[in-house]
Amino acid sequence: MNIAPNRVEIHNEWDIVRARQSGRERAKELGFGHVDQARIATAISELARNIYLYAKHGEIIISVIDGEKRGISIIAEDNGPGIRDLRKAMEDGYTTSGGLGAGLPGVKRLMDDFDIVSEEGQGTKITAKKYLR
Template sequence: MEPNSCVNIHKEWDIVGARQLGREMAKKLGFGTVDQARIATAVSELARNIYLYAEKGQICFEIIDNIEHRGLCMTAVDSGPGISDISQVMEDGYTTSGGLGAGLPGVKRLMDEFYIESEIGNGTRIKTMKWVR
């Protein structure tokens, strides 16, 4: 397993591949089964958003293993339409797809760190981290 790996998201099946890679990397890093499930769920949500709203993008996984931290960093990047109102999409219960997914607020709750930047017409970048306890 590479310390850095990316999964391109172009079709619905890519969501499954990204989720599996996230879970596999989490397991190898020593995350417990509950945190592995949290990471897999967060990856699914990020990949689904790329697929639904941007059509294509990628999720990159990076193992962080230094003196202060040991964990997994995931960055979802797309060149889609961008998010016009980040505060709105970060509200619980907000949905544009009519789905029952946890959405970005759910991803933020599942992970330890969460950063989002988006520019209309240029896409969105979400970086999130989970630390081994």
């Protein structure tokens, strides 16, 4: 299965909705159940919202993992200010936007694999993956 990645540029709140819907549709096509579709959509929503709030623009890339394990890969990438204190940002309840603070730790819990690379002044790249059971 060689399916081109879905790329959604994030510039405004409607783009967050488009990214979320795109991820849910791809998860459904791959055979994820309703609960995992919701988890994937929620993770994408959080990642896209972070791009919009902190970097102003960036991209969500949704691709199929078709190897030993099958699943979905979500990459959230921006050239924003980066995350000053990555350890603190990964603590439950930590927020700089007045939100609920579920953000990145929540995404990590919703997905099977989670990786973040962020450099202050250079931007952030987050890769999150969910595998079919």
